[in-house]
Amino acid sequence: MTYKTIIGLEIHVELSTKHKIFCNCPNEFGAEANTLVCPTCLGLPGSMPILNKEVLEYAIKAGIAFNGKISNLIKMDRKHYFYSDLPKGYQVSQAEVPFCDGGYLEIELESETKKINLERIHIEEDTGKQIHSEEEETLLDFNRSGVPLIEIVTKPEMNSAEEAKLFLDKLRATLKYIEVSNVKMEEGSLRCDVNINVVDSETGKKSIIAEIKNLNSFRAVVKAIEFEEKRHIDLLEADKNTEKETRRWDEAKGETILMRKKAGASDYRFVVEGAIPPVRISDEWIEEIKTTLPELPQDKKTRFMDSFGLSSYDAGVLTQSKDLSEFFEETLKYIDDSKLVSNWIMGDVLRRLNDDEIEIQESKLSPKALADLLLLVRDDKINNNTGKKVLKEIFDTGNSPEKIVKEKGLIQISDEGELKKIVEEVLNNNEQSIIDFKNGKDRALGFLVGQVMKASRGKANPQLVNKMLLEMMEER
Amino acid sequence: MDITSLKAWEMKEKIIKKEISCKEVIQAHIKKIEEEDSEINAFISLNKEEALRKSEKIDEKIKKGEGIGLLSGLPIGIKDNIASKDLKTTCGSKMLDKYISPFNATVVEKIINNDGIIIGKTNMDEFALGDSTETSYFGPTKNPINKNVVPGGSSGGSAAAVAANMVALSLGTDTGGSVRQPASFCGIVGIKPSYGMISRYGVIPMADTLDHVGVFGRDVRDATLILDSLKGYDKKDSTSSKMSNSEAFSIVFEEDKGRNYLDGMKVAIPREYIDLVPADKKVQEQFDKAIKVFEKSGAKIEIVSIPHLKYAAEVYYIIMSCEVSSNMARYDGIAFGHRAEEYETLDELYINSRTEAFGKEAKTRILAGTYALTGSKNAELYQKAMKVRRLLKEDYDKVFASHDVVLSLSSKELPFELNSIKKTSIESYKLNMYSAPANLAGLCAMSIPIGEVDGLPVGMEITGDRFKDRTIIKAGIGYERAVL
Numbered sequence: 001m002t003y004k005t006i007i008g009l010e011i012h013v014e015l016s017t018k019h020k021i022f023c024n025c026p027n028e029f030g031a032e033a034n035t036l037v038c039p040t041c042l043g044l045p046g047s048m049p050i051l052n053k054e055v056l057e058y059a060i061k062a063g064i065a066f067n068g069k070i071s072n073l074i075k076m077d078r079k080h081y082f083y084s085d086l087p088k089g090y091q092v093s094q095a096e097v098p099f100c101d102g103g104y105l106e107i108e109l110e111s112e113t114k115k116i117n118l119e120r121i122h123i124e125e126d127t128g129k130q131i132h133s134e135e136e137e138t139l140l141d142f143n144r145s146g147v148p149l150i151e152i153v154t155k156p157e158m159n160s161a162e163e164a165k166l167f168l169d170k171l172r173a174t175l176k177y178i179e180v181s182n183v184k185m186e187e188g189s190l191r192c193d194v195n196i197n198v199v200d201s202e203t204g205k206k207s208i209i210a211e212i213k214n215l216n217s218f219r220a221v222v223k224a225i226e227f228e229e230k231r232h233i234d235l236l237e238a239d240k241n242t243e244k245e246t247r248r249w250d251e252a253k254g255e256t257i258l259m260r261k262k263a264g265a266s267d268y269r270f271v272v273e274g275a276i277p278p279v280r281i282s283d284e285w286i287e288e289i290k291t292t293l294p295e296l297p298q299d300k301k302t303r304f305m306d307s308f309g310l311s312s313y314d315a316g317v318l319t320q321s322k323d324l325s326e327f328f329e330e331t332l333k334y335i336d337d338s339k340l341v342s343n344w345i346m347g348d349v350l351r352r353l354n355d356d357e358i359e360i361q362e363s364k365l366s367p368k369a370l371a372d373l374l375l376l377v378r379d380d381k382i383n384n385n386t387g388k389k390v391l392k393e394i395f396d397t398g399n400s401p402e403k404i405v406k407e408k409g410l411i412q413i414s415d416e417g418e419l420k421k422i423v424e425e426v427l428n429n430n431e432q433s434i435i436d437f438k439n440g441k442d443r444a445l446g447f448l449v450g451q452v453m454k455a456s457r458g459k460a461n462p463q464l465v466n467k468m469l470l471e472m473m474e475e476r
Numbered sequence: 477m478d479i480t481s482l483k484a485w486e487m488k489e490k491i492i493k494k495e496i497s498c499k500e501v502i503q504a505h506i507k508k509i510e511e512e513d514s515e516i517n518a519f520i521s522l523n524k525e526e527a528l529r530k531s532e533k534i535d536e537k538i539k540k541g542e543g544i545g546l547l548s549g550l551p552i553g554i555k556d557n558i559a560s561k562d563l564k565t566t567c568g569s570k571m572l573d574k575y576i577s578p579f580n581a582t583v584v585e586k587i588i589n590n591d592g593i594i595i596g597k598t599n600m601d602e603f604a605l606g607d608s609t610e611t612s613y614f615g616p617t618k619n620p621i622n623k624n625v626v627p628g629g630s631s632g633g634s635a636a637a638v639a640a641n642m643v644a645l646s647l648g649t650d651t652g653g654s655v656r657q658p659a660s661f662c663g664i665v666g667i668k669p670s671y672g673m674i675s676r677y678g679v680i681p682m683a684d685t686l687d688h689v690g691v692f693g694r695d696v697r698d699a700t701l702i703l704d705s706l707k708g709y710d711k712k713d714s715t716s717s718k719m720s721n722s723e724a725f726s727i728v729f730e731e732d733k734g735r736n737y738l739d740g741m742k743v744a745i746p747r748e749y750i751d752l753v754p755a756d757k758k759v760q761e762q763f764d765k766a767i768k769v770f771e772k773s774g775a776k777i778e779i780v781s782i783p784h785l786k787y788a789a790e791v792y793y794i795i796m797s798c799e800v801s802s803n804m805a806r807y808d809g810i811a812f813g814h815r816a817e818e819y820e821t822l823d824e825l826y827i828n829s830r831t832e833a834f835g836k837e838a839k840t841r842i843l844a845g846t847y848a849l850t851g852s853k854n855a856e857l858y859q860k861a862m863k864v865r866r867l868l869k870e871d872y873d874k875v876f877a878s879h880d881v882v883l884s885l886s887s888k889e890l891p892f893e894l895n896s897i898k899k900t901s902i903e904s905y906k907l908n909m910y911s912a913p914a915n916l917a918g919l920c921a922m923s924i925p926i927g928e929v930d931g932l933p934v935g936m937e938i939t940g941d942r943f944k945d946r947t948i949i950k951a952g953i954g955y956e957r958a959v960l
Contacts (some may be wrong), residue, residue: 035613039579043806045572046559046581046678048713078802080849082826089805138822140810269849271802274684276714 002201003236005229007164007194008119008156010275011171012149012180014126016191021125021148022049022092029187033131033141041146043087048275051076055148056279059099059123060178061287062150065178065296066171068103068121072281076123076273085128086139086262093124095270105174106298107166108316116167119153132435144188156195161225168192168218169320173297177322185217192221198232207232208241212256214248223247224256231256300325308338314346323361334371337378344374348388352395364398365391373401386410386458414461416468419452422460423468426451427476434473447467479504484698487644488490488548494538499548501950502531502593502642507550509595517617518627518637520556521563522596527551530593537591546592546596546705552587553637553646556597557604558689559678560584567680567699568612568630571833581678582710582884583647585690589707595643599633600888602835604649604682605800606630607657608892611837616894621663622932625891628658632689635662636693645702646692651682652792653886655690656923659937660886663925665699665952666692670715671918672941674703675710684715686792686915696924696952699727703945719943728949737954739774744879746783753909755888762927762934763885766955770883775959780875780882783882785866785913791868792912794848794861804838813868869917876941881951884910887922907955910937920945924952 020027023040039047056074077095091287106113112298126147131139144251146384152171158164167174172183172190183190194212215221228247235241247256295303297319304325319325324345331341349370353360373394377387382405393404405411413419426448427434437444445466453466479501480486490496506524513519534549554560557567559577566572580588587594601611609632610616619627620640627636631648635658638646648655650668659666668690681687689706693699704724708715745767755763771777784791809815809829816828834842848857875882887910914921919942922931923935936955940948 039577042811044577044579044812045565045567045575045680045806046577046579047679050712050714080802082805082808082823084808084810087806087811089808090802110704142811246744258735267850269801270854271798271849272685272862274686274799275681287580 001237003198003229003233004223005159005196005198005232006156006206007158007160007196007225008194009152009154009158009164010193011152011154011168012191013062013152013175013183015055015148015177016181016189017052017054017058017148019054020050020146021052021055021123022146025146027147028143029182029189031143033139034057034143036143037145037471039085042142043089043145049092049273049275050359051279052148055179056099056281057289058148059121060281060465061178061180061293062152062175062287063103063121064099064286064290064293065174066100066105066118066152068100068112068161070286071097071099071101072283073097074123074279074281076276077270078365079124079268079270079272081268083127084140085130085142085145087128087142088231091125091127092273092276093151094122103172105167107163107170108165109166109309110313112281112314113312115159116163116164118154119155120272121150123150124151125155161222162231164194164225165218165222168221170297173320173322177295177297178252178293191215194221194225194228196225196228196232198229198236200236205236207236207405208244210245210247210256212247213259216251220251221248223254227255294322297322297325300436302376304328308332308342310338311344314342317346317350322357327360327367330367331371333372334368335378337374340374340378341370344370344391352392357393363395365394368393369400376405380412380414380461381405382410382412383458383462386412389458406424410459412461413459414457414464416464419456419460419464419468420454422455423465423472426455427469427472434476437473478641480508480644482644483694484550485643486682488701491534491549492538492544493867495668498531498534498538498593502527502551502595502772505595505642505644508640512620512640513642515618515623516620516636516640516642517615518598518633518640518642519553519596520566520568520599520614521634523563523594526562527593527595534591536592541842545589545700547587547590547592550592550644551595551597552592552702553598553634553643554584554587555600555631555634555646555648555681557649557682558583558647559598559680560590560594561635563594563597565680566614567596567603568614569602569833569835569838570613571807573597574816575813577678582675582712583706584678586706587647592645592702592705596847598631598637598646599715601630601632601654602838603680603800603804604630604651605837605841606652606691607824608894609633609636609658610894611835613835618929619662619891625893625932626661628887628891629659630654630658631692632658632661632948634668634692635659635664638662638664638694643821644693645698647702647706648690648692649679649682650688650690650911650915651686652796652915655688655692656911656935656937659692660925660933660937661727661891663928663933663935664692664694664923665696665924667699667703667922667945667948668914668920669703669707669945670717670719670920671915672715673720673920673943673945674706675708675713675716677710677712677716681799681803683796683803685799686796686912688915695951696922696956697726697729700728700949713935717943722946725949726939726947728946728953734957736773736957737950738770738958741770741775741881741951742803742879743770743775744776744780744875745777745783745883746782746785746875746882746884747779748782749884750909752786753888755885756774756890756929757879757892758929759885759888759934763936766926766936767823767883769955769958773954778879780879782868782871782875782913784864784871785909787864788868788913788916789909791861791864792909792916794857795916797841797845798858799845801842801849804834804842807833809833825960838931840926865916868913872913872917872919872941876944878946880940880947882939884939886910886937890929890932890934914939918942920948922948922952922954
């Protein structure tokens with residue numbers, strides 16, 4: 001049987017505005033507990049919320065970047081539930097009318113570009129935080145209370161962990177491009193819940209949707225989806241469908257754990273937020289905000305394809321992060337070879353960043369250093385393999401390629417006179433290989449090239465060695 | 477001369493002319509409170525020493541000939557759901573019986589800045605939920621006119637304090653009639669200005685879309701004096717309006733003294749009031765008499781229809797309860813207010829704290845509101861009520877397109893006896909039908925005394941279009957001049 005996985009995401013993003021959404025308290029992460037609070041974000045009786053215009057601006061930026069329709073009227077509602085980190089007994093959010101309707105993001109699959117549609121984006125306030133002390137007390141920190149959030153709800157249009165991951169990458173990249181959030185999952189400025197079920201492609205039978213919470217990294221999202229896919233398939237195959245559930249990802253156990261059955265669960269008793277009259281958003285203001293947006297990933301991708309002749313896939317990867325795309329363009333200022341630069345970034349540079357789990361701007365590699373390195377390769381001063389070693393060295397030490405090449409004596413030997421002695425010696429020591437080669441075993445040539453490279457400590461120009469070996473064996 | 481029996485504007489004139497000192501005024505009122513309030517119970521907390529200190533400063537200012545604020549040392553009472561830094565703000569509830577706000581409400585700041593003197597915080601129905609001031613955790617307030625009857629509510633303490641000459645002026649709040657009905661019961665003037673006229677910052681909300689700050693005085697001029705000192709846009713309250721930055725209303729008194737404002741005034745009387753909520757016969761007679769006064773003075777009276785008034789009580793009841801249930805959610809025993817001593821879990825902490833500290837009326841309305849917001853009822857009751865509310869507003873728009881004011885009784889009944897057999901909630905909400913529509917539509921409205929029945933006062937309600945507060949003030953003054 002074949003199963004199709006259906007995934008929808010709900011993503012909370014903290015906006016990096018200067019102040020909180022309803023008061024003048026600073027919007028900062030990591031301050032001492034309860035130092036960034038006032039009567040309004042503590043929900044003290046008689047305090048009133050004043051909707052921060054900057055929050056609207058940031059939210060609208062995001063709405064435009066995600067191709068959504070911005071509403072001309074912002075209305076706020078109250079969503080009720082009791083929890084100790086929720087000082088008013090309700091969260092100010094948007095119920096019926098979100099500020100942004102629809103929208104989409106495109107992700108790059110190997111074979112195609114896939115459009116993931118959004119249901120809506122709405123504005124809301126963040127809650128405080130519970131801290132559990134060693135004495136088993138629950139302490140409350142309200143610094144986060146009233147930090148502005150947008151909640152992005154996708155349609156259930158992703159079909160694998162990989163697609164979800166690509167979507168999140170693109171989402172994070174876009175938010176970074178437009179500078180409305182720090183999008184750091186570890187600081188909670190980006191949080192993601194997954195809605196998932198599977199459908200039997202033959203019978204059309206579906207498992208019941210589960211919502212997965214407590215996902216603290218993209219890796220956890222991927223692992224939780226993979227775990228759930230299997231769990232849902234097992235449930236379907238055993239014909240044991242459950243109720244709608246909310247589950248929690250347990251990182252240590254590597255599995256999801258039931259939190260609560262959803263049926264008959266919380267009713268949020270939405271009511272109009274009477275302390276905040278609806279705000280009109282003019283088309284002019286929306287247009288004005290549009291003009292302040294930087295080039296978005298999608299537009300940059302098209303430009304990279306057109307101006308640098310990159311493939312859709314390569315352009316997609318290079319524009320995924322604003323920093324990476326800027327690194328690419330900066331490198332091109334020193335070496336006018338977009339294909340070479342793209343190949344190296346897509347290959348060894350990204351591999352190294354992934355291994356180290358860092359972003360390009362955190363690495364010791366500068367655009368100038370990469371360009372200098374590639375110039376050495378292009379001009380045959382060093383060979384490709386040496387280039388890779390030098391790149392590693394730059395990542396480790398931050399030294400310039402020239403310095404590394406000079407200090408380690410890595411300059412390629414392209415002088416026949418200099419190489420002749422080594423080649424001769426290798427041939428003398430490997431008589432059998434010469435016989436093998438002459439008997440038609442091509443592999444023997446590769447072996448001999450390897451021996452020369454080894455004897456030259458990797459510095460020999462491999463093409464030249466190849467040519468010389470053929471000539472010198474002919475002579476014997 | 478008993479200073480305390482003077483009207484506020486008379487007191488103000490005498491203070492400015494140095495005929496009496498501000499300190500004498502404050503001393504006289506404190507004495508009055510000491511003599512009478514043990515029985516009337518208009519105050520929850522008092523501010524005697526500070527008030528006296530302040531009065532000396534004001535006398536000093538006057539002596540030096542410095543400029544003096546609009547309220548020039550007048551003694552003022554403030555309803556106890558209005559936040560003040562120096563006195564506790566209890567909302568008449570056990571929930572907040574020790575609560576001291578870290579900030580002043582904008583209206584408190586304005587009184588201070590206008591040289592008013594805050595005498596104390598006045599009694600009220602718990603969280604303003606009630607119409608008799610009997611639901612207060614601090615005991616009921618008695619009506620100074622007849623101590624066997626209630627002063628009305630929920631701003632009963634503020635109304636009684638003015639009626640008993642314990643303060644010259646006072647502040648109340650009005651969500652469905654909580655200023656106008658007690659004004660009517662205590663025989664004084666109460667004004668609930670248009671929605672957005674006075675900042676609600678620091679006013680502990682009952683129902684945000686209906687809540688207003690209102691004022692009490694012994695006549696229209698008194699009420700207007702304090703209204704002028706409070707009105708104005710406040711950037712701390714998004715629901716306050718820049719329309720409120722209009723010219724002072726007291727200008728009306730300086731314009732052409734003795735002018736007959738009723739002449740030519742277009743008056744509407746909704747037939748729905750007569751048909752749907754017939755008043756007590758003797759009370760109705762007082763109203764008819766007052767209408768005659770308008771007519772004689774040249775007003776044009778017309779019976780009109782406001783079709784959606786017939787749903788107003790239900791619409792008010794639903795929306796008010798929904799917003800009340802929401803606003804009461806923050807009283808959970810966590811960060812402030814009463815916390816139960818015994819609990820095992822977080823849920824128990826909530827349940828026990830709220831069970832112990834909320835009174836019966838608060839619980840009733842929290843339950844009603846929670847019901848009307850939950851599941852399918854949200855659309856069937858709450859959202860539908862909001863739609864009818866819009867239709868009611870449109871009805872009023874039509875009436876005000878061709879009329880200046882709408883007249884009705886302030887309450888269809890006389891002040892009732894303390895501890896009288898309790899009406900069910902819905903019956904008592906029906907009584908709000910004369911006043912609650914003004915809250916639903918954000919209109920300005922005033923209650924003005926028009927007579928007595930069996931020694932108990934009767935009030936008339938004058939309602940005007942939103943931000944036509946000047947019109948109802950003119951109507952009120954016009955009436956006062958006509959009957960003088």
